[in-house]
Amino acid sequence: MGVERRAKKGEANGLTVRAFHSPVRPTWCPGCGDFGILSALKKAFVELERHPHEIMIVSGIGCGSKLPDYIHANGFMTIHGRPLAVATGIALANPDLELLVVNGDGDAYGIGGNHFLHTCRRNIKLTHIVENNQIYALTKGQYSPTSDQGFQTTTSPDGAPEQPINPTHVAFAAGATFIARTFAGDPNHMVATFVAGMRHPGYALIDVLQPCVTFNKVNTYDWYRERLAYMDADDGYDPRDRVQAGEIVQEWGQRIPVGILYRNDEIPTYSERVPALKHGPPARIALPHLEVATFDELKGAFV
Amino acid sequence: MLQRWQQELAAGQEPMSDQAFYRLVRRHGRLAGEDEARSVTRQVFASLAAGLDERLVGRLVRCLPPTPAADLDHHRRLGPAAPDTGLDRELFIGPLVNAMDTVGRYDETLGGMDLVTAYLDDDAAMRTQAVFVAVKACCGAALVADLHEALPPEIADWFREARRS
Numbered sequence: 110m111g112v113e114r115r116a117k118k119g120e121a122n123g124l125t126v127r128a129f130h131s132p133v134r135p136t137w138c139p140g141c142g143d144f145g146i147l148s149a150l151k152k153a154f155v156e157l158e159r160h161p162h163e164i165m166i167v168s169g170i171g172c173g174s175k176l177p178d179y180i181h182a183n184g185f186m187t188i189h190g191r192p193l194a195v196a197t198g199i200a201l202a203n204p205d206l207e208l209l210v211v212n213g214d215g216d217a218y219g220i221g222g223n224h225f226l227h228t229c230r231r232n233i234k235l236t237h238i239v240e241n242n243q244i245y246a247l248t249k250g251q252y253s254p255t256s257d258q259g260f261q262t263t264t265s266p267d268g269a270p271e272q273p274i275n276p277t278h279v280a281f282a283a284g285a286t287f288i289a290r291t292f293a294g295d296p297n298h299m300v301a302t303f304v305a306g307m308r309h310p311g312y313a314l315i316d317v318l319q320p321c322v323t324f325n326k327v328n329t330y331d332w333y334r335e336r337l338a339y340m341d342a343d344d345g346y347d348p349r350d351r352v353q354a355g356e357i358v359q360e361w362g363q364r365i366p367v368g369i370l371y372r373n374d375e376i377p378t379y380s381e382r383v384p385a386l387k388h389g390p391p392a393r394i395a396l397p398h399l400e401v402a403t404f405d406e407l408k409g410a411f412v
Numbered sequence: 413m414l415q416r417w418q419q420e421l422a423a424g425q426e427p428m429s430d431q432a433f434y435r436l437v438r439r440h441g442r443l444a445g446e447d448e449a450r451s452v453t454r455q456v457f458a459s460l461a462a463g464l465d466e467r468l469v470g471r472l473v474r475c476l477p478p479t480p481a482a483d484l485d486h487h488r489r490l491g492p493a494a495p496d497t498g499l500d501r502e503l504f505i506g507p508l509v510n511a512m513d514t515v516g517r518y519d520e521t522l523g524g525m526d527l528v529t530a531y532l533d534d535d536a537a538m539r540t541q542a543v544f545v546a547v548k549a550c551c552g553a554a555l556v557a558d559l560h561e562a563l564p565p566e567i568a569d570w571f572r573e574a575r576r577s
Contacts, residue, residue, distance in 0.1 A: 139509055139529060139532055140505040140507075145503045249519055249524025249526075249527060250525045251524065293503075294462065294503065295492065295496060296497070297492070297496050297497060322506060322510040323529040324514075324525065324527070329507065330506055334490045335490060
């Protein structure tokens with residue numbers, strides 16, 4: 110079940126965050142929450158002893174979706190809103206990869222909203238990190254699906270008229286099996302949450318509250334810090350209790366719960382339920398009868 | 413070696429006032445007024461509280477003038493129980509940049525706002541150091557050394573180089 114690890118524990122010894130350093134310098138604004146997410150992600154890989162070649166990061170379009178450029182690992186930058194669809198194909202074809210989707214709130218919950226719902230209910234084995242800054246930042250400041258009602262931007266000069274999406278609530282309703290929220294200003298908490306998400310045997314949504322230092326002057330580092338409620342520190346809270354979780358995932362406003370809000374490790378993944386994959390994923394199936402000429406002919410059909 | 417002003421302080425001078433503290437921040441950060449100096453101080457304190465041990469923050473609170481002390485204490489209560497070892501330069505300046513003027517006029521091509529954040533890196537460093545100048549002016553040499561030791565590497569460099577002009 111879940112991802113098979115090629116690297117044995119001993120082989121990963123000596124792995125450090127340096128292994129994930131990319132020569133490409135981030136073009137994010139100084140102080141952007143995405144820096145913290147990138148740094149925490151590298152540390153999470155080290156903690157899980159995952160080497161760069163074992164990792165695949167799929168992204169969409171947006172500030173946060175530039176992340177695969179800034180980390181030494183396999184990356185796939187797709188079109189706007191489609192990384193979950195592409196990642197689904199990767200998950201089915203090669204479950205040995207540590208598969209992540211990293212995108213912003215607009216890409217994940219707006220343009221890619223349809224894929225988000227269906228990935229939740231299918232329980233595809235991947236970790237979905239959403240850099241939720243409650244604004245479209247790469248296009249320089251328009252309100253997004255998670256912007257609070259009344260939020261003023263260039264496209265909502267009188268304030269955003271509609272109710273925002275609460276992604277943890279939507280994911281819960283759509284059948285996600287791991288739902289967490291963390292904060293880009295709290296690196297240690299991010300690392301622990303990313304590690305837990307990657308260990309989960311199914312789809313893991315991790316909504317990261319990520320201040321946009323340039324265009325969002327409402328949902329700032331201070332704003333979040335004053336509202337965060339760490340559910341991991343609450344002994345009375347059990348994320349496996351669906352009734353408790355059902356209430357917590359809806360909370361937003363004066364109190365914002367962070368930590369693992371809901372989890373159910375018992376639901377089979379999509380791959381485990383698809384009959385066509387019962388003999389294993391394509392990446393593990395040998396092609397003994399494929400002659401070079403046949404291969405060339407096949408290849409020619411696509412050229 | 414203690415600088416002259418530190419020696420004077422150690423010799424029993426009057427504790428620094430709020431106004432004197434913010435005047436230092438304002439002058440070294442090239443800020444418009446006391447309100448801005450207080451805002452900058454608050455943001456830098458938010459990051460200090462996240463990155464330093466709670467007891468060290470408590471020692472610092474006791475050295476500061478009343479208003480900065482109350483602001484730092486407020487952030488100490490909001491911050492993590494243990495120092496966040498993942499705090500780096502970008503995360504440290506995040507709250508500060510979040511409070512700075514980061515956009516200009518309406519953009520003429522895409523309907524967004526012109527962002528000026530790309531140029532704010534040096535400003536953020538200068539403002540952080542301005543707060544450090546005022547903080548160092550309130551602390552004894554032992555606390556200055558302990559703070560320098562405890563800060564993340566690049567921030568520790570800024571702290572070391574923050575000097576009263």
